[in-house]
Amino acid sequence: MYVLARWPLVPATDVPENRDREPPERDTAPASSTGLASGRPLRSAAFRWFLAGQSISMAGSVMAPVALAFGVLEVTDSAAWLSAVTTAALVPMVATLLLGGGVADRYRRDTVLCLTSLGAGITQSGVAFLLLTHQPPAFLLPLAALNGVFQGLTKPALRGIVSNLAAGRGLQQASSLLASVRNATRITGPTTAGLLTASVGGGWAIAADAASFLLAAAFFARMSLPGLPPRTEDGLTMVGELREGWSYFGSQPWIWTVTAAFAVFNAVNMGVWQILGPVIANDTIGAEGWGLVLSARGVGALLASVVMVKLTVRRPMVPALSLMTLGAVPLILLGTGANTFWLAAAALAAGAASEFFTVVWETAHNTYVPERLLSRVGAHDEFWSFVPIPVGQLSTPFLAAAFGTAAVAVTGGGVAAVAMLVPLLVPSLRRIEINRNDD
Incomplete structure (x- = not known):
């Protein structure tokens, strides 16, 4: 069944305080509410428009x-100046995530997108325009900041809209299809951007990205999700809804323990992999070897997302988090001075494990979190896992200067692996089921 609107639902205040004893209640709705087939998202015109728009948008974004x-x-x-421009976009994006969650749960997500x-x-x-006309770089900062705001408003809507377009077994298939497109563009996009930049300049490549956003907006406008019920006079304000989202997030150990684990994992992984990785590679496998390792990670992620379109795992959280420990192996190998082959093999496995977890996590959220809270809960999930980066x-x-590059890389890998296993101590997380036959 496809579920386009599920209102009203049980408020967060009705959730039991101790959620460790039983798995969270599944968010369900009658199949007749939409008339769309379960487990076949591509049969839905709305999902096809969304997939097309996201494909175009992601192709531009990775460039x-x-x-x-x-x-x-x-x-x-x-x-x-490059650092200033990228920071000008990053800070507003992270700062706007929580507000974006409230907006995406309060208004139609297709309209928001x-x-x-x-x-x-x-x-x-x-x-x-500024790049093509060689204007002073200071003019780029406000535009970069505005773009960051739009990204912050977009991400929570993307986290919630899949539940408006698919349900049951279709949730995992929809997430896997989107992940396949995302990973394919990650492999081809940077190369395309490099060719465009080398041939006609970075400004024209950015213009292509701008065109992809505008075309995606036209596709999203064709989705036509049902309108939301009118709000009552005694309904929650935006501030009240944001508080409700935080209350629900804090009441679900199966969610916030994973978010906390990824806060640690992201801080370590981004520090070691993005900062120390090129430094170590420069002294060992060189720039060409490092590029091969990064490509291998992308290939692993693409393969996993394709497999997940058909793969069914009823209780997936234990294998998903256990496999995420593979994400720590490349960090450890960096510290031990491994050659290109072993680093690429580890990166491929890490990419596959990461994408497997991503699809499982998105499916679990769309299955168990009430639809009207999805974007706010997803915003907290992303915000708190991004902040430590x-x-x-x-x-x-x-x-690295104090203890040595190798020691930091190896220790960081160990910390990251342990962080992925800690949430498995939560009983309700281990018992989460998706892809049930009764969906």
């Missing part, structure tokens, strides 16, 4: 970092 980096350097020849994609397309068009990136060089 943007390469295009922006070389475009800014082309104009300024300054790493400081259409408007934010339109806004992102307009701001990227401005960035492209700058801490990891800033502290890693100092730790």
Whole structure:
């Protein structure tokens, strides 16, 4: 069955205080509410429009970092300006996530995606114009900040809208199809951006990204999800709904323990892999070897997302989190000076494990979190797991200087692996079921 609107649902205050004793209640709705087939998301016109829009949007988005980096350097020849522009987008994006969760749960998610994609397309068009006309780089900062705001408003809507388009077995299939597209664009996008940048310049590559946002907005406008019920005068305000989202998030150990684990994992992984990785690779396998390792990770993620379209695991959280320990292996191998072959093999396995977890996690959220709270809970999940990343990136060089690069990489890998196993101590997490026959 497909579920396009499920209102009203049980409020967060009705959830038992101790959720460790039993698995969370499943969020269900009658199949007749939509008339769409269960387990076949591609039969839904709304999902097809969403998939097409997301495919185009992601194709542009994965090109943007390469295009922006070389475009800014082309104009300024300054790493400081590049850092300023990227930070100007990152900080507003993270700061807006929680508000975005409230907006996406309060209004129709297709409308939110259409408007934010339109806004992102307009701001990227401005960035492209500034780069192509070689304007002062300071003008890029407000546009980058606005683009970050639109990203922050977009992410929670994306976390919640799949439950409006699919249900039951279709949830995992829909998430897997989206992940397959995402991973395919991650492999082809940077190369395409590099070719465009080298041939016509970074500004034109950013213009292509802007066009992808505008085209995606047109596709999202065709989704036409049902309108939400009118709100009563005594209904919650936006602030009240944000509090409700936080209350529900805090009442679910199966969610916040995983979020806390990824806060640790992300801080360590981004610090060691993104900061120390190129440094170590420069002295061992070289830039070409490092590029091969990164590509192998993308291939692993793509393979896993394709397999997950058909693979059925009834109680997936134990294998998903256990496999995530493979994400720590490349960090440890970096510290031990492994060659390109072993690093690439470990990166491929880590990419596959990460994508397996991502599909499982999104399916579990869409299955168990009430639809009207999905975006707010997803926003908290992303916000609290993103916040420690700058801490990891800033502290890693100092730790490496004090204790040695190899020691930090190996220790970081061990910490990351342990962090992935800690949530399995929560009984309700271990008992979560998806893809049940009665869906």
